[in-house]
Amino acid sequence: MTSIAEQVLSGNKRAIARLITFVENNHPDAQYILDDLYPHTGRAHLVGVTGSPGTGKSSLVNKLAKAYRQQAKSVAIIAVDPTSPFSGGAILGDRIRMRELAGDSGIFIRSMASRGSLGGLARAVDDAIKVLDAAGFEIIFIETVGAGQSEVDIAKTAHTTIVVEAPGLGDDVQAIKAGILEIADIFVVNKADRPGVEKTVATLKAMLELGHAPTRHMLHHGQLMTVESVSNNSENSAANSWEIPVLKTSATKEEGIGPVIAAISQHFDYLHQSGELANRTRTRLIDELETTLQTVLIERLVSQLPPDYLSQIVDKLASRSLSPYTAVQEILKTKGNQE
Amino acid sequence: MTSIAEQVLSGNKRAIARLITFVENNHPDAQYILDDLYPHTGRAHLVGVTGSPGTGKSSLVNKLAKAYRQQAKSVAIIAVDPTSPFSGGAILGDRIRMRELAGDSGIFIRSMASRGSLGGLARAVDDAIKVLDAAGFEIIFIETVGAGQSEVDIAKTAHTTIVVEAPGLGDDVQAIKAGILEIADIFVVNKADRPGVEKTVATLKAMLELGHAPTRHMLHHGQLMTVESVSNNSENSAANSWEIPVLKTSATKEEGIGPVIAAISQHFDYLHQSGELANRTRTRLIDELETTLQTVLIERLVSQLPPDYLSQIVDKLASRSLSPYTAVQEILKTKGNQE
Numbered sequence: 239m240t241s242i243a244e245q246v247l248s249g250n251k252r253a254i255a256r257l258i259t260f261v262e263n264n265h266p267d268a269q270y271i272l273d274d275l276y277p278h279t280g281r282a283h284l285v286g287v288t289g290s291p292g293t294g295k296s297s298l299v300n301k302l303a304k305a306y307r308q309q310a311k312s313v314a315i316i317a318v319d320p321t322s323p324f325s326g327g328a329i330l331g332d333r334i335r336m337r338e339l340a341g342d343s344g345i346f347i348r349s350m351a352s353r354g355s356l357g358g359l360a361r362a363v364d365d366a367i368k369v370l371d372a373a374g375f376e377i378i379f380i381e382t383v384g385a386g387q388s389e390v391d392i393a394k395t396a397h398t399t400i401v402v403e404a405p406g407l408g409d410d411v412q413a414i415k416a417g418i419l420e421i422a423d424i425f426v427v428n429k430a431d432r433p434g435v436e437k438t439v440a441t442l443k444a445m446l447e448l449g450h451a452p453t454r455h456m457l458h459h460g461q462l463m464t465v466e467s468v469s470n471n472s473e474n475s476a477a478n479s480w481e482i483p484v485l486k487t488s489a490t491k492e493e494g495i496g497p498v499i500a501a502i503s504q505h506f507d508y509l510h511q512s513g514e515l516a517n518r519t520r521t522r523l524i525d526e527l528e529t530t531l532q533t534v535l536i537e538r539l540v541s542q543l544p545p546d547y548l549s550q551i552v553d554k555l556a557s558r559s560l561s562p563y564t565a566v567q568e569i570l571k572t573k574g575n576q577e
Numbered sequence: 578m579t580s581i582a583e584q585v586l587s588g589n590k591r592a593i594a595r596l597i598t599f600v601e602n603n604h605p606d607a608q609y610i611l612d613d614l615y616p617h618t619g620r621a622h623l624v625g626v627t628g629s630p631g632t633g634k635s636s637l638v639n640k641l642a643k644a645y646r647q648q649a650k651s652v653a654i655i656a657v658d659p660t661s662p663f664s665g666g667a668i669l670g671d672r673i674r675m676r677e678l679a680g681d682s683g684i685f686i687r688s689m690a691s692r693g694s695l696g697g698l699a700r701a702v703d704d705a706i707k708v709l710d711a712a713g714f715e716i717i718f719i720e721t722v723g724a725g726q727s728e729v730d731i732a733k734t735a736h737t738t739i740v741v742e743a744p745g746l747g748d749d750v751q752a753i754k755a756g757i758l759e760i761a762d763i764f765v766v767n768k769a770d771r772p773g774v775e776k777t778v779a780t781l782k783a784m785l786e787l788g789h790a791p792t793r794h795m796l797h798h799g800q801l802m803t804v805e806s807v808s809n810n811s812e813n814s815a816a817n818s819w820e821i822p823v824l825k826t827s828a829t830k831e832e833g834i835g836p837v838i839a840a841i842s843q844h845f846d847y848l849h850q851s852g853e854l855a856n857r858t859r860t861r862l863i864d865e866l867e868t869t870l871q872t873v874l875i876e877r878l879v880s881q882l883p884p885d886y887l888s889q890i891v892d893k894l895a896s897r898s899l900s901p902y903t904a905v906q907e908i909l910k911t912k913g914n915q916e
Contacts, residue, residue: 273902527887548866552859552863558619559616562611562869566873
């Protein structure tokens, strides 16, 4: 085992931060170190927190983290900003949050921005979770800004997904997208001291009753999945037995935090008892495997092609003298001839 | 050439709709038909329209489409909903919009939801654009709901990206994400009849002046790119010469539409003259090629492995008796032995 892996396992924060940077930068050693850590993963409870800007997500996560610390549980927070392909605000955000939770060895906070790479962020976040899981953090929050595909990605990674709304925002039907409803395990209406909170709660409850039951097992439609089905021992009995709670908090006033902590814990128990945890873990593993395989396969392909070959293909595509599907056939044939 | 390809080229709307459905469903014939159409693509102006819910994007796109029709230009609209992994509202939305623009043979409208597949939607949208481009539509709007990675994807597909804001929404600094600024070629503050419009315009202009210059050439960090650089004949001279306009509209009152149409046209001229159009096309082709290669390579891999082999690998990963990186090496070795 490498020394950095040993340091991470002992909870050394500088080693953890350094390894996450390795992961972000695609450092060639990262995969070997992660493999060393892998047998020590699978213990943390991964909690995704998502919602529109202005709902007070970060503030809620900070208070939840504080509450866990009072129970002597160690907490890591990964703040993901998929809307920013270029990092920048991330470090400032870290500093501001650090101040509130500073000096506590049981807390680790890290911001991650996408830096322009599409699949790169999701993969880096998955790997950062592994690092923090191996380091022994019991609760790992994965917080995302924005709405969209990134939430669906996080719902696949997290065990428990909290969707945060705020009064007023929830009144607009457009703001409560079907997709968001379908990834939520727990709804929190934050800023509950503001007017309109009951209306937002009622809207959410009504939408939940309209039959938007959680259908998380449908989230995966990757290619590996076509040859293998998720082990599915409890779909009918347990999938409908988690009742999505709608909770009210005022994070800045530290009100309503306890019931959210309780709901997170109940949801984890439900996942364990229903067999759903094994399901989700398996789905996530298939996804990760597929992503890694794609990366490795294309790297191998590129290394097997003559120099400038791909550049010439792109020239022909640009001039419309070659069509994409034909191009792919030609590339694969050329690769075969080089082998 | 297949008869469906011929019908699409002649502008037959039923054939266009059918082929887009083929593309969405991964119909085995879709790639062959798209290859037939490919030499006829590359003529349309692709205009991305994005922004938060409640900004009146759809309404703005409808009015822009109407204005183009008055210039006798044919218009297609693809309404993409990446926040909804499961379709549902899409068809209703189509009907409502159809009513306003109905009976005009120069207009084609299609909604596309992600249906739970991650990369699948982006690919289907790219292919749908090719179909509509080959069918001769001069302006193709690609409209997205939500904020996040999907905008970055669309910025890569579209020639011109319009970011729509509304008064009030823009006052929250969080709502104007750095990523959104960096993909915008044109800002439109819609609902300009509402109070606060000048403040939103001023905020956007101030943020633009703070040095968030467009850096679109940085958006691509795919793997093929590492072996090939985008042809880059104009980066320094032209990249900074497009001044991002901030325009005001009131789509429901049909006010301010003309200047947006003019800006779209000016931006297309700029792209042509600066050589940036060729740059963006090339970047997009590299991206598409990479995605297609990844798909084909993993399909081939899976078909070369023994049945249940991947399932056993996932079992070992789940029990932590095998680590991910080692698993990938093992899969590739097994594949090699099967060949």
